[in-house]
Amino acid sequence: MKTKSKPARDAGGSATLLEVARAAGVSAATVSRILNGGARVSEAKRAAVEAAIAALNFKPNALAQSLKRGRSLTFGVLTQSVDSPFFAETLLGIEAALAGTGYEPLIASGHWNPQEEADRLRRLLARQVDGLIVLFGKLSNDELQRFALHVPVVATGHELRSPRALAFRLDNELGGYMATRHLLDLGHRDIAHITGDLAHADAVDRLAGYRRALAEAGVPYDERLVVQGNFKEPGGVMAANRLLDAGVPFTAIFAANDQTAYGAHLALYRRGIRVPDDISLIGFDDLPSSLYTTPPLTTVRQPMFDVGRLAAQALLRMVEGEPATLDELPELSLVVRETTRRLR
Amino acid sequence: MKTKSKPARDAGGSATLLEVARAAGVSAATVSRILNGGARVSEAKRAAVEAAIAALNFKPNALAQSLKRGRSLTFGVLTQSVDSPFFAETLLGIEAALAGTGYEPLIASGHWNPQEEADRLRRLLARQVDGLIVLFGKLSNDELQRFALHVPVVATGHELRSPRALAFRLDNELGGYMATRHLLDLGHRDIAHITGDLAHADAVDRLAGYRRALAEAGVPYDERLVVQGNFKEPGGVMAANRLLDAGVPFTAIFAANDQTAYGAHLALYRRGIRVPDDISLIGFDDLPSSLYTTPPLTTVRQPMFDVGRLAAQALLRMVEGEPATLDELPELSLVVRETTRRLR
DNA sequence: CTGTTAGCGCCTTCAA
DNA sequence: TTGAAGGCGCTAACAG
Numbered sequence: 001m002k003t004k005s006k007p008a009r010d011a012g013g014s015a016t017l018l019e020v021a022r023a024a025g026v027s028a029a030t031v032s033r034i035l036n037g038g039a040r041v042s043e044a045k046r047a048a049v050e051a052a053i054a055a056l057n058f059k060p061n062a063l064a065q066s067l068k069r070g071r072s073l074t075f076g077v078l079t080q081s082v083d084s085p086f087f088a089e090t091l092l093g094i095e096a097a098l099a100g101t102g103y104e105p106l107i108a109s110g111h112w113n114p115q116e117e118a119d120r121l122r123r124l125l126a127r128q129v130d131g132l133i134v135l136f137g138k139l140s141n142d143e144l145q146r147f148a149l150h151v152p153v154v155a156t157g158h159e160l161r162s163p164r165a166l167a168f169r170l171d172n173e174l175g176g177y178m179a180t181r182h183l184l185d186l187g188h189r190d191i192a193h194i195t196g197d198l199a200h201a202d203a204v205d206r207l208a209g210y211r212r213a214l215a216e217a218g219v220p221y222d223e224r225l226v227v228q229g230n231f232k233e234p235g236g237v238m239a240a241n242r243l244l245d246a247g248v249p250f251t252a253i254f255a256a257n258d259q260t261a262y263g264a265h266l267a268l269y270r271r272g273i274r275v276p277d278d279i280s281l282i283g284f285d286d287l288p289s290s291l292y293t294t295p296p297l298t299t300v301r302q303p304m305f306d307v308g309r310l311a312a313q314a315l316l317r318m319v320e321g322e323p324a325t326l327d328e329l330p331e332l333s334l335v336v337r338e339t340t341r342r343l344r
Numbered sequence: 345m346k347t348k349s350k351p352a353r354d355a356g357g358s359a360t361l362l363e364v365a366r367a368a369g370v371s372a373a374t375v376s377r378i379l380n381g382g383a384r385v386s387e388a389k390r391a392a393v394e395a396a397i398a399a400l401n402f403k404p405n406a407l408a409q410s411l412k413r414g415r416s417l418t419f420g421v422l423t424q425s426v427d428s429p430f431f432a433e434t435l436l437g438i439e440a441a442l443a444g445t446g447y448e449p450l451i452a453s454g455h456w457n458p459q460e461e462a463d464r465l466r467r468l469l470a471r472q473v474d475g476l477i478v479l480f481g482k483l484s485n486d487e488l489q490r491f492a493l494h495v496p497v498v499a500t501g502h503e504l505r506s507p508r509a510l511a512f513r514l515d516n517e518l519g520g521y522m523a524t525r526h527l528l529d530l531g532h533r534d535i536a537h538i539t540g541d542l543a544h545a546d547a548v549d550r551l552a553g554y555r556r557a558l559a560e561a562g563v564p565y566d567e568r569l570v571v572q573g574n575f576k577e578p579g580g581v582m583a584a585n586r587l588l589d590a591g592v593p594f595t596a597i598f599a600a601n602d603q604t605a606y607g608a609h610l611a612l613y614r615r616g617i618r619v620p621d622d623i624s625l626i627g628f629d630d631l632p633s634s635l636y637t638t639p640p641l642t643t644v645r646q647p648m649f650d651v652g653r654l655a656a657q658a659l660l661r662m663v664e665g666e667p668a669t670l671d672e673l674p675e676l677s678l679v680v681r682e683t684t685r686r687l688r
Numbered sequence: 689c690t691g692t693t694a695g696c697g698c699c700t701t702c703a704a
Numbered sequence: 705t706t707g708a709a710g711g712c713g714c715t716a717a718c719a720g
Contacts (some may be wrong), residue, residue, distance in 0.1 A: 014469070014494060016697060027707045032699055042705065062471045063416065064697035066406045067712050082435045083632070086425040095453065097425065104467070107451050109439065123448070125358075126406045150358060233636040262636040269638040288427070289633055292577040292606040294613040360713060369693045376715055386689065408713035411696050 014058035022051040027254045055213060066128060075315060077105045078123030080112050085287045086257075086304060090135055090156075093253045093308025101316060107149070114138045121147055129333050134158070135308075138199075141167075157202065160232065166314055166324035170307070172202045175300045175332040176209020179254045179282045182298070182334055184201035184217045187343035188252040188280060192225040194239040194264060196256035203231070205255050205296040215231045224248045229260045236263020244271060251279060251343055258283035258299055265293070265339075295338035306330040359400035368396040379404060409470060418681075419659060420468030421477045424456050429631045430648060434479055434500075445558045445660060447474070458482045462618025465491055475659045478502070484510075488493045496662035498655045501546065510658055510668035514651070516546045519676040523626045526642070526678055528561045530686035532596040532624060536569040538583040538608060540600035546574070550600050550628065568592045573604045580607020588615060595649045595687055597621060602627035602634050602643055609637070611682070612631075624684040639682035647679020650674040 011122035018036075022223060026045050033184045034041055034049050041049075052058070066072040077094060079087040094105055108124055110117030117137045124132065125147070133146060136157035147153055148263050158167035183191050193210045196203030207226070215223055227242050229235035240263065243250065255261035261283030265275055275281045276294070283290060286301035314326050361379075365372045370389050375499030377385055378393050385393075388435055396402070410416040421438060423431040429629060438449055450473055454461030461481045468476060469491070476491060476604030480501035491497055492509035504511035527535050535553045551570070558565055571586050573579035584607065587594065599605035609619055619625045619639070627634060630645035651674050 017696075017699095028698080029700080029707060030705085033706090040705070045706085057471045059466065061411075061697050063407050063411045064712090065698090065699080067405075067411055067714095068698050068700085070712075072407065082426075082439065083432040085429060085432075086428070088429075088432060091426045103473075104450075104452070106448075120402065123406075126403045127448075128405060128407045169371070237636075251386070259636075262633070265638050266636055266640070277689080289606070292581075292603075292610050293637065294606075294609050296610070361715095362713075370716075373692080373716085374690060377690085380715080384689065389690085405713050408696090411698095411712090412714050412716085414696070446706080 009049070011018060014061075015058045016100050017058070017060065020052045020056055020058050023056060024048040024150070027276075030069075032310075049210050066168055071130050071319075072103065072128045073102050074106050074129045075103055075128070075131045075133055075153060075312070076108050076121065076122055076129035077107045077135070077136065079107060079126070079135050080137055082107065083108070083111055086285060086302075087135060089288070089304040090308035090311075093305040093310075094133060094312040096305070096306075097312035103316070105133075110137050111139060114140075118143060131319050133311050133315055135311075140220060150317060152324070154261035154315045154318070154324075156307055156311055157211070158267050161324065163324060166318070166326065168326055168329060169201075170302060170330060172332075172334055173209040173212070175284060175302075176206035176254070177213045177299050178209070178332065178334050179206075179284060180210045180213035181217075181284060182318065182336070183252045183280060183340065184213060184219070184339060186252075186280065189219050190225070190248075190250040191219075191252045191254060192243050192250040194227055194236060194243070194253060194255045194260050196229060196231040196260065198228060200231075203256055208255055222248065225250055229256060229263075232268075232316040233258060233263035234260050236260035237267045238263075239263035240267035243275075244268075247333065252340070255281065255283050258285040258287045258297060258343045261297055261299070261339075262293065263291075276339050276341040280343075281338055286335050291337075293339075298337045298340040299335050301333045301335045303330045303333075348431075358405075359402045361402070362403065363612075363661060364393065364396045364400055364402050367400060368392040374609075383684055402523055404442045415474050415663075416472045417448065418450050418471070418473045419447055419475045419477055419656070420465065420471070420473035421451045421479065422454050422461060422468070422481065423451060423479050424454050424481055426451065429633065430629060430646075431631065433648040434652035434655075435652075437649040438477065438656040440592055440649070441653045442655035447660070448664075449477075450531050454481050455511060456482060458487075462487060462631075470493055475663050477652075477655050477659055479655075489577050496552050496659060496668070496669075498659045498662070500651055500655055507668060508662070510662070512670055513545075513573075514646060514674060514676055516548070516549035516586035516676075517553040517556070517678075519628060520550035520552070520598070521557045522676065522678050523550075523644050524554045526559035526599060526623060526680070527596045527598060527626060527684065528563070530559060530624065530684060534569070534594040535563075535596045535598060536571070536587050536594040538571055538573040538574060538580060538587070538597060538599045538604050540575040540604065542572060547600055554598055560670075560687045566592065569594055573600060573607075575604060577603050577607035577610075582607075584608035584611035584644065588612075588617075588669065596684070597623060597625050599625065599627050600629045602629040602641060605634075605643070605683075606637065615618075619683040620683050624687075626684055632677050635681075637683075641683045642684040643679050645675045645677045647677075 018028050021031045108120040131151050132153045134155040141160045153165040155167035160167035227239040229239040283297050283299035286299045290297040347368040365375045452464040475495050476497045479498040485504045496507040499511040502511035539551050573583040627641050627643035628642045634641040
């Protein structure tokens with residue numbers, strides 16, 4: 001005896017368009033027309049169909065629509081880790097740009113692993129996303145281009161511009177310069193730097209900015225004052241400890257990002273060194289939480305919300321066939337709060 | 345002259361299964377069989393098909409597969425805001441539970457707005473998700489049940505158990521009790537409480553726990569020591585200021601969540617009041633960042649990663665037709681760090 | 689072992 | 705204005 005083999009879903013809902021049509025005594029085509037606006041339909045039938053839709057609680061099957069139309073109204077978004085506040089803000093910007101457009105983000109995480117990133121991107125493609133937003137990560141431009149063969153791609157943290165792929169980076173070198181310059185302006189000359197993971201271009205650029213500011217101010221570069229972190233709090237703790245143990249005096253620290261600064265601050269606190277009274281500290285990113293650390297953290301702001309918003313807006317245009325362009329390039333800015341102070 | 349009207353996608357890729365079949369000189373069914381394991385196929389044809397797949401760089405269209413199979417291998421996940429570290433951790437747990445199962449999360453945000461939540465859930469359903477995970481929010485049990493008519497539902501922060509819906513809450517009353525009790529054990533008797541948004545059951549429960557601990561210790565409840573916050577940093581700042589301005593002395597604060605504690609800490613700092621030297625402070629949640637505040641925050645840990653993981657695992661079972669059960673109920677725990685200290 | 693036949697649910701000509 | 709027919713890409717009987 002053959003029994004309904006449909007899986008667990010639908011125990012209580014979701015009629016099909018055909019069922020609606022039958023209930024209303026019209027053809028499926030008519031229902032479809034009413035659903036999608038457009039064509040004129042007689043008032044009588046329209047009323048009947050709308051009644052049937054309501055009665056059956058009908059919702060069109062988006063999968064079927066996508067299959068038929070060849071567009072899924074979905075953008076794939078590759079973050080590196082959903083738990084990073086840094087990405088969270090970007091996601092918010094994407095969400096904002098997509099609101100009301102009918103598009104929805106399908107989010108995946110690459111965990112800073114090129115293989116995993118490529119794998120996730122492939123899955124996203126298999127799900128027929130109409131476009132891809134790649135947030136940072138370690139994919140090469142070639143790989144990005146390969147994906148752009150299938151759908152338009154917008155990437156942040158990469159440099160790349162082709163008809164179907166657009167990438168942009170913030171000026172991290174300038175950011176590093178701004179941070180260091182701020183410390184210099186405050187009279188500091190012995191400025192330590194805790195770098196990010198130097199496998200990332202951003203970390204390298206920030207370091208370059210630090211060196212440029214120093215050079216410009218005539219302060220010799222002392223490599224003993226530069227230690228490597230990893231963009232995470234524990235890295236900041238360890239780096240600060242190494243700095244302190246090295247015995248080379250310094251009055252300020254430029255941390256490659258806010259999380260590193262948090263860690264460094266904690267390490268200083270443990271040794272009874274106060275911020276900013278004894279040592280000035282500046283971060284990079286301006287995470288939302290940096291406004292509420294005690295004291296609030298001076299930092300270089302990365303406008304991640306805007307980055308997300310602009311990326312999504314650009315992609316929206318690209319899927320409409322317009323050329324790949326950016327409305328504006330988001331800019332870094334110095335946010336002076338209370339962890340830095342004038343020397344003496 | 346009629347021209348290809350397919351949209352921008354596919355400028356360079358994605359062959360169809362039928363094309364693969366033709367290239368390999370077999371039928372579509374054979375290709376499908378090879379793709380899905382199962383049936384036996386001659387080595388010759390298998391080789392030909394695999395060659396064709398590679399040559400054409402073929403990836404099955406997941407939309408078509410889902411439509412045909414009646415399962416999308418997608419779970420809808422309703423968070424309230426992607427930018428909250430609290431939800432981020434839960435998402436991580438869900439991601440972990442889903443890894444390797446073939447299921448992927450489709451994430452939407454409800455922003456603590458019942459209308460918006462319901463709307464998002466409907467869209468998720470339209471996309472044919474196979475199950476729903478609802479993380480907190482303000483939907484009523486009735487509404488959740490209604491969604492459970494269509495697909496299995498697992499919800500956190502609700503209480504509800506039916507064949508196709510499972511919900512669980514952590515014991516927030518106990519959490520509030522634990523926090524207050526910790527302060528009491530340290531010798532504090534004048535303990536202030538900054539509540540969360542009292543429209544949330546969690547906030548009410550934590551307050552109840554606070555009162556119970558007080559009562560149990562024979563400390564009279566003083567309503568002047570209880571002010572309302574909103575689970576966010578600014579609320580913590582304002583609440584702490586109100587507490588301070590009221591002039592009723594206290595030696596410790598129990599903040600309804602970590603973000604509130606951050607805000608309160610900042611307000612104290614601004615007035616030169618040190619934590620924990622002058623005032624002890626305890627939060628609730630144990631956000632990842634609480635490990636790196638200066639000093640690290642004593643708090644009541646909510647195992648959100650586990651919450652996400654357990655929810656996803658339960659849902660996984662439910663879509664397989666198994667009854668709605670939870671492996672275990674995650675428990676709150678006291679995490680003593682450095683913002684609380686013995687009185688005197 | 690393999691091909692043919694039918695759709696999944698919807699949209700879109702094409703005729704009427 | 706409306707319906708019939710065909711097909712998006714894939715899978716699942718059912719024959720051979």
